[in-house]
Amino acid sequence: MSAPNQVFAYGTYERYKRSQWNFTQWLKDTAERLALRSGTASDASGAVGEAAGASSDKSSTKKKGKEKERILLQDSNASSVASNPAKIHETWITQMENMVTTIVENAGPEDIPDEQINNLRAVVKLRKEAAKFYAGNETAKAQNASHQQIINVFAGVLRRLEDLRSRFRGNGQPPRGTVEKNHITNRFEPLRRPNGNPGSDGKTSSEGEGFTDNAGSTVNNNGPKDNRRLKQQTSKRASGPTSSSTVADDSSSAFVRNEWVDNFHFINKDNQPDPDNDSLDDDMFLYCFFEDFNNVRKYISARWQDYYNGGSVHLNALAVTTNAAFGLFSQMEEVLMAKMQKQRHAQLKYEDIINVLSPRIEAYSPQGDLNEGQQSDKTREDEKKKDWLGLLAYHGLRSFLNNTTPPGETEISRTLTERRPGEDCGIMTGQELQQLTEQLVNKYMLEATATRVLKRIKRPEPTSPKLPGKTYLLSWAEEVLDSKPLGLSEIFSMQLHIDIRVALGHKVGNVFTTMQATGRKVTQTMEKYKKNAKGDCASLSKSLNAWQDCCQKTLLKDMTLGGKNAIFKALDIDVQVPEFVLQKEDPVWAGLLDFGAKLISNDLGDRFASAVPLIEAATYLYCAAKASPIKDDIRLPSWPDMEIFMDTYTSDSVFKLGLLQSPATPFTILSNWEKMMATFVTPALPARSEAIARRERSYEIGIRTSFFNRYSWFGDRKHFNPSQSHLSKQSYLDQVTFRRLLKKDKLLSDANIKRAMEAARKRSAAGGRASEMRPRPGQDLDGEKSVLKPMKIDDEMELKLLDGGVLSLDYFKLWDESVRLLRKVNKAFAEEFSGKLSGVAGVPDCFVVLPMLVAEELRKRATEDPTESEILGRLVDTVKKFLEEELDLHVV
Incomplete structure (x- = not known):
């Protein structure tokens, strides 16, 4: 379907x-x-x-x-x-x-x-x-x-x-x-022989590759950790056999030929007879549903296991992808309910599904004809199937919700002071795993109770704001506490949370440590640069100061203490409330807080640096020095941050055209800066000029915008229309996936992406299906048809932004370095530029004219120094000395 x-x-x-x-x-x-x-x-x-x-x-x-x-x-x-x-x-x-x-x-x-x-x-x-x-x-x-x-x-x-x-x-x-x-x-x-050997498995000479996802497949490979340490098993899942030949891609049939053929009755199309009768089709759908759930579990758990082992997994990408998995579970539930309603079934609950499946799943019961080893094997198989269905998480949640007695001092004290789960799990039996699950569920749900109370304390209205970086799991936990029926997405998300907690073990607190380090860096940066917010940047001073205060409250202080104090007071519990329990126990929330802080700081830095084009001026001087014919004897080192900054502009922007015009000689590049100045320095244009705004069309800036609109919690600023700013569920993931597909489509340029995105959003807002989100015939998600693919795209895009992409760029630092380079160039040409900067603007804004002044000197001396060696030599020497001595960059 x-x-x-x-x-x-x-x-x-x-x-x-x-x-x-x-x-x-x-x-x-x-x-x-x-x-x-x-x-x-x-x-x-x-x-x-x-x-x-x-x-x-x-x-x-x-x-x-x-x-x-x-x-x-x-x-x-x-x-x-x-x-x-x-x-x-x-x-x-x-x-x-x-x-x-x-x-x-x-x-x-x-x-x-x-x-x-x-x-x-x-x-x-x-x-x-x-x-x-x-x-x-x-x-x-x-x-x-x-x-x-x-x-x-x-x-x-x-x-x-x-x-x-x-x-x-x-x-x-x-x-x-x-x-x-x-x-x-x-x-x-x-x-x-319709009834012959109905229980046989029908083996043939060809088992085939089938639908195995990258992390493995089938219920036989899933399961309740099989009495082994769970972290070790998740690692094995990740490194397990992967299908080398998946289902062949028949894109033309999948996307073009949507009608069934003549009178051949096989697929259930328009209520035609089908050997897959409704009951059997429902069984297949339920099996595939749980298969997808476990494929997502294994993929995410394996990624967290890599993080535990010190692999190359980026924390922010991991947190965002895991939260996307929580949201995906909600979509899976919607698909299931739509399927059941289409088959005229009543609205199913998790209990109904289990009641349907349980009689059809072989469950262990002690039998006298089995020896001890056989009984042990059957017990493990039963535990695997329970885990495959998420029964442990369900029983943990149901046990918590059925306890109608308010938690007393003894229970809360024990929960808050007990040994942290996962520190020394070792080899666990099924009963020990169940006890650990209940312990983790109780701790998380008690924390969710505190955030729920906190929300009501701050704003009693039903539309009270979410906590910064709140995960889908935390939101659903609060809704369940508000008497919402326990749904499949809540159970699956809690099961994934348990998998992650056990995989991380004693290193679960490392995520919180990283988050606090980011908070301290952000507050220090805001403290330093809010003083430099002068002239055209003065309007940002208030924003920088407000973000510094917000970051201290959200990353460096425990936001949940107010709710806990209220609960303890209501229950007359005289216990010191520990700080940052939820942030330490929920690595996904801590990772999202860290990621959101980086997004907001990156966006504010972009706005700060874009108020006056000082970085752009430094870029033109740097590129002119690199294009100089005399640099062959000197060799300039590369400036990585500046290279990343240049990539944030599209190739059709005025900024990029000025650098790419052929022939790219120093004089041509510097002369083009005059055209840039005509665009930048115009009273009728806002500080963030049209030329800079065109970066919104670039691939990376578009991806950053999608993430910003989803995970930013500071201020009211959104990059899109306010009616589209509240991105619910997975719409931001749709955008990320769509941008990725458009970028890989050679027929679509960067300039068309924004228009295509807008058309897709309008269609979705109007209640129609956004067909633009589907690849065209012949274009697929890299040939891999898997429920994991959107999350892998999400992961890939985050890594692209974080490792050498726009989110790895510290705009404040690059602005500071650019100003220092401009000062060096101004000093090197002090005699020629004497008095020419006065009246332009205050320092450092006046340095924006330096590329024009250098070009003017080259033009003056063209007749007496045709090779321009003296002026260019000074420019190259200044840039080289700055890169090597100031930035410690060297030619490799």
Whole structure:
């Protein structure tokens, strides 16, 4: 089924349905095409030609057979079949076997593409996994019989096609038109024995790659840590086998061919009969739903495990991606509920789903005929399935919510002073893991109680503001405490929180330490540069001062103490309230606070530096020195921060055009600065001039804007229309994904991204589906159709911004360095520039004219010094000395 939005467009269920659709579409088209070709083909050659022309009588008989098969393929009795569900499977199997036989008898090597074999192999693999998952008691096996029958048919088709392809690729390729006898005699075996071995797993010679995501798949590889240390297992999950050949990408079918074919009844389109009856289809959907949940769990847990091991994972990217996973769980829940409502089921709760699944899942009960080792194995398997369903988190939450007695002094004191969970987990039994889960859930929910009370203390209105950087999990926990029904997203998010806490162990507090270090750096920077907010920057002085105060309150002080003090006072608890408990216990929230502080500081720094184009002036001088022909003897070191700053401009901006104009000689570059000044220094333009504002179209600035609008909590400033500024759920992730796809699309330039984004937002705001969010035919998410892909894009974009991107750029520091370079250049040309800066502006704003003055000197001395060596030599020496001595940059 189609997902509500593009972010969840590649769930396991949709990919399974799409692969099944692609294969059956190909099967029908190929069978009809080969049937026609076999009746009119006259171009046979070699062994194939001999077989086809051995006997005219045989050929005539064969043509009649093909015409008969074509009639069967079209299924003229579709209405009678539809009215008699008992005939659906019989008709479907007959059609399937007729089409496969037609292909086997008439196909050539070019008629069996690998991608369709991969599609079928993936379908068979997933169906087997689901069948094994539901292979529980005898009742479940009986209900699973029809599913097993479909698996057997598909597996037989796969075996026959693979045999055919193997013969084509072998040395002894058989003539076209031959078919093995056992394939003919066994055509209707699944129909004749519908109840034979319903509990078997239907294994064939080809298991296939299937839908395994990067972190692994299937319930057998998930589970409750199997009595091992959880951190070690998450690491193994991450390094487990990855499918090297995933489902072949059939983008043209996926995006263009949206209508089903003729009267062939297979996919449930427009209420047509379908061997996947509603009950079976629901079972498959539920299995895929939990498979996606566990794939997300494994991916996120493995990333936190890398962070624990000191890997290259960036904390901010990890926090944002994890919060995106929380939001994705909410979308998954919406998709599930929409599916159930479409099938005319009542609104399901987690308990309802478990009640449906439990009888069909093999659960352990002590049996006298099992030895101790067998009983232990069955117990572990049962624990794995419980963990796969998120039952531990559910029981922990339900236990907390069912405790109607307000927590007393003893319970709160114990919770606040007990050994931190995860410090020395070691090897845990299932019971120990359950106890640890309940302990973590209780601690988190008590903290959520405090933030809920705090929210009401500050603003009793229902629309009270969120805490800075609040995660989806914390918001949902507060809603559950407000008597909201316990939903799937809350349970799944809590389970992921538990996985992360156990993975981090005693290092969970490291995230809080990093957050506080960022808070101290931000406050120091604001203290230093708010004094420099003069002239055109004076309007920012108030903002810098306010952000300094806000950062101290949110990162350096505990925001939750007010709520805790109120709870302790109401319960007459005389205990010293510990500080920063939630920030230390919730690494995702601490990471989002750290990320938000960097975003806000980066944005304020950009605004501060853009008030007067001093960095741009320094850039032109730096680039002119690099372009100087005499630098071959001197060699200038690279200035990394300045290179990053230049990349924030688009190639069509006035700033970039002035640097890229050919020929890029020092005189050309410096002369172009006069054009820049005509744009920058104009009373009619705001301080953030049009030329600078054009950076909003650049790839990285657009990504930063999406994150800023989602994770900034300071002030009222938003980069987009106020009606679009409140980005709920995953809309910011939609934007990040969309920008990434547009950037990779060679047909779309940076200049078109802003218009495309605006069109998508308007369509979404109007209640329509933002079709622009979907890649065009032939363009996919790097060929990987996975529910993890949006999060991987999110992760990739954050790393791009944080490691050598715009968020790694300290605008305040670069502004300071640029001013120092301009002072050096002004001093080097003091004799020539004497009196020319007076009346322009105060220091340092007056330095913006320096590139023009250098260009003027070059123009004056053009006749007496055609090589411009003296002026350029001074400029290059000044820039080189500054880079090496002031910034400690050297040629590598």
